[in-house]
Amino acid sequence: MLRIARFFPSLISKRPCSSSSSSASEDSLKPSKTFVKNLNPEELEKYNKTAEQFDIFSYMGKYVPLEMKDEDWKKSLEFTTLDDKVAFWEFLAIKNRRRNGRDNRKNQNIEQFNNFITEQQQKYDNGEMGYGPGLYQLLQNPMRNKKKIHHIEGNKIYESMRSNMPKIALDLQFIQTMKPRHRAELGNQMQYMLSENFAAKRPLLLDFVNLPNEQFVENWMAKSIGYYGGMYCDQTILPGCTTKGIKEYFGPNQKIIYISNYARDVLDGPINADVICLAVSMDNHRESLGAARRANIPAYRLPFHRYVKWKSGPQFLPFPNLVNVFRQVYDSNGDWKMALMNNISRRHLITSEDSEMLKQQQIRRKARLDEKKELIEMIKTATGTE
Structure with a gap:
């Protein structure tokens, strides 16, 4: 610790005055004995180095996970750089914090509901109008029935299938090699995109293509996209999923275009394409343009510079917004x-x-x-990491 203090006194000053972690919370950050026992010599060496790095991170880091499961340790050993490890650990910490927030809100809602029912029960027992289960009932909105909602959504999709509306091909060929936090973020975007598309008066037809590994993508979808992990998936028409390529899936007679921020040509005017391809990726390394060229599909970028004065932030749209743009352009004829x-x-x-x-x-x-760079440099210096 003296060595750390010598190089990074500003971080040492942030050390908590007293330990706020109980033995139980410390144990929750360690892998199981079975996990460590089953590691081969090469993996064990990686684990010892990673555990040393994590000890310093958990002591000095601002965003520290509340728990580390064996699966999390396994993923940590797969990263080759300390920057990726720290990013993954902070992602887990933020994920834990959000889950705890949801649980707390859920418990508060349950408590408020129980208090309300108790109050209504007392009114009912006194001969007043007390409302609740087993008490007086208000007429329920039939639209709140999930099955009816799913059938209405499915019917709108079916009507779109009978029309000439363009199809959206969501290219998943990059999803398996992404960082976990990017996969999770894109999964959330897919969930919101499907929800907004179902809610639209004229939903577009969506399909997931180029699945790299069916089992991997199924697990990702069930975990990240609620529609595929829900109880009533059969009550509506969900996007199709295929390992086939774009042209193979949609056929040679379809007019297909690929959307990429790095394309030279600009998409403008009414949409006359049969299929619009979107790479499900952060696109930090021009994956969309590369995918379009490999598939021999013409690439276009959106006409931001013609209609919008983009003044701050990266020039891209999340997938829910992007699909909404195509739907509104189609409905407004350009x-x-x-x-x-x-x-x-x-x-x-x-x-x-x-x-x-x-x-x-x-x-x-x-x-x-x-602060993050300083923390990473401190861990590198203390553990001798290159």
Whole structure:
């Protein structure tokens, strides 16, 4: 610890005055004895190095997981760089915090409901109008019936299938090689995209293509996309899933285009393509453009520069917003300006000089990145990691 203090005194000053972790919480961060016992010599060496790094991270880090399962340790050993390990551990910490927040809100709602029912039961016992299960009942909205909602959603999809609406091909060929936090983020986007598409008056037809591994993608979908892990999947029409390529799946007679921010050609005017392909990826390394070229599909970028003054932040749209843009452009017969303005966050349309809030966000983000870099350097120095 003296060695650490010598190189990084600013981080040592952040050390908690007293240990806030009980023995139980410390044990929750360790793998099981069976996990360690089953490691081969090479894996054991990786584990010892990773455990040493994690000890310092859990002691000095700001975002530390509440628990580390054997599966989490296994993934940690698969990362080759310390930067990726720290990013994964912080992702787990944020995930734990969000889950605890949901659990707390759920418990509060249950408590409030029980208190309400107790109050209503007392009214009912006194001859008043007490409402609740077993008491007086209000007429329920038939639209709240999940089965009816699913049937209505499925019927709208079927109507779209009978029309000439464009299809959206969601290319999953990159999903298996992504970082876990990116997979989780894209899974959330797919969930919201399906939800908004079902809620639309005229939903688009969606299909998942180029599945790299059926079992892997099925597990990812069941875990990240609620529609595929729900109880009533058979009551609506969910997007199809296939390991086939785009042209093989849709056929040679379809007019197919690929959307990429790095394409030279610009998509504008009414949509006359039969199939619009989207790479389910963060696209940090131009994966979309590479996929389009390998599949010999023409690539287009959206006409941001023609209709929008994009002033701050990266120029891309989350998948729910992107699909909404295509739907609105199709319904309006080519009004890209309206569709883009309806689906671009306002923070991208103002400069940082115009917003004090954005300034403060940038300051906090930079401070967080500097703090993270300092922590990684400290772990490298203390453990002798290159």
